[in-house]
Amino acid sequence: MTNIYQETRKFAKEFIDPISSNLDKECRFAEEVFEELGKKGYFKLIIPKEMGGLGGGIREDVEVVRAIAESNPSVGLCYMMHNVALSYLLKYGNDTIKEKIVKDIVENNVFCALSGTEASSGVHMQNSSFTVDIEGNTATINGSKHMVTSGGFATWYMTIAPEKTGSDHIINWFVSKDTEGVSFEENGWNGVGMRANASVPMHYKDVKVDVSHAVDAAKVETKPLKVDTLYFLLGLTGVYSGLCTSLFEAAKEHAISRTYPDGRTLADVDIVSDHLAKIYCYSASAVSLAHEAVQAYENDSEDAFQKIISSRIVASENAIDSSKYAMRVGGGKAYNRVGQIERMMRDSYAGQVMAPSVDVLKQMLAGTFK
Numbered sequence: 001m002t003n004i005y006q007e008t009r010k011f012a013k014e015f016i017d018p019i020s021s022n023l024d025k026e027c028r029f030a031e032e033v034f035e036e037l038g039k040k041g042y043f044k045l046i047i048p049k050e051m052g053g054l055g056g057g058i059r060e061d062v063e064v065v066r067a068i069a070e071s072n073p074s075v076g077l078c079y080m081m082h083n084v085a086l087s088y089l090l091k092y093g094n095d096t097i098k099e100k101i102v103k104d105i106v107e108n109n110v111f112c113a114l115s116g117t118e119a120s121s122g123v124h125m126q127n128s129s130f131t132v133d134i135e136g137n138t139a140t141i142n143g144s145k146h147m148v149t150s151g152g153f154a155t156w157y158m159t160i161a162p163e164k165t166g167s168d169h170i171i172n173w174f175v176s177k178d179t180e181g182v183s184f185e186e187n188g189w190n191g192v193g194m195r196a197n198a199s200v201p202m203h204y205k206d207v208k209v210d211v212s213h214a215v216d217a218a219k220v221e222t223k224p225l226k227v228d229t230l231y232f233l234l235g236l237t238g239v240y241s242g243l244c245t246s247l248f249e250a251a252k253e254h255a256i257s258r259t260y261p262d263g264r265t266l267a268d269v270d271i272v273s274d275h276l277a278k279i280y281c282y283s284a285s286a287v288s289l290a291h292e293a294v295q296a297y298e299n300d301s302e303d304a305f306q307k308i309i310s311s312r313i314v315a316s317e318n319a320i321d322s323s324k325y326a327m328r329v330g331g332g333k334a335y336n337r338v339g340q341i342e343r344m345m346r347d348s349y350a351g352q353v354m355a356p357s358v359d360v361l362k363q364m365l366a367g368t369f370k
């Protein structure tokens, strides 16, 4: 799996770049890209080799997500959510549900999504108001989720809910979209940006699943950092560091190619080159901190959690700051929606509100200093 970032960039240039603008305009999920991702084996990236996968881990995940996000961050977001759910299943799932879903992914190229946020809970995803009534080996699930990325397109949904009604112990139930009682709100997504992510409301009405579909990290995990949190935080680092890079590339390309009657280019203007340098620094620092955070996790460093959180904060905020300067470099054309900079600016604003939001993460980070 050497050079997985380069390999994925090649993939993204071929399959995502040509349709990226239309995905945004049409506010539609990139079904054809997901079909190709499945065919090329990306859905089994983190599945162990002995289970038919590619045996990758968080390092490969971040590189793939970053490479995809450079072409379209919505596609990167949908892909990373698959690995959030899958990492949790692989690490904490019982053999029955693990084998069932892994088989489905390996043989049928299906993918997963995260069904967490409720309208009432917002960024505090663990405050679920779902009911789960258990009789024998059957659990009956009721409730509604608010914004589920890849909603209706993914097959398996890692659903945050109590272990049973009335309990405040929150676990994850793996539910297939084909289960009776599962429904999605069509046209439920009209985001300012990230318009290709189909983040729609998902409803569970008397949804019956076997109790083996319940996965509880608390039964297995001894460390405070659960694997889904790792993939969630670093996956979003991948999305927004990728976006930082493409903002730099787009601003640079515009500055170099925009010429004046006297033959000078926009890049020849001192203050513009200063903006470009600034955007480059935002991108390089976001990408470097992503690598640093992965390394710290792999080395089990004492400050790994701090680096993971800060990488997600830096990537999200740098994308917004980069977009401000890229819009300035892009001038009237960018404001008039010529090129990709304006779309990227809109995409950048999602990173700060996605759970756990940048504000919540800053509080968490500050809490580790005490």
Ligand SMILES: Cc1cc2nc3c(=O)[nH]c(=O)nc-3n(C[C@H](O)[C@H](O)[C@H](O)COP(=O)(O)OP(=O)(O)OC[C@H]3O[C@@H](n4cnc5c(N)ncnc54)[C@H](O)[C@@H]3O)c2cc1C
Pocket: 081, 113, 114, 115, 116, 117, 118, 119, 121, 122, 123, 124, 147, 148, 149, 150, 191, 194, 197, 199, 350, 352, 353, 354, 355, 356, 357, 358, 359, 360, 363
């Ligand atoms: C593009 C996109 C994709 C998404 N995909 C998914 C998905 O796949 N699955 C899923 O489950 N959800 C998803 N979400 C939902 C997302 O994770 C957030 O939970 C949701 O956007 C926030 O909901 P809210 O507006 O109710 O936030 P609120 O909880 O109302 O928060 C509003 C603001 O207040 C701040 N705030 C609230 N409480 C605190 C606090 N204690 N400390 C500091 N700040 C606080 C937050 O930072 C936030 O900026 C997605 C959202 C977006 C934008």
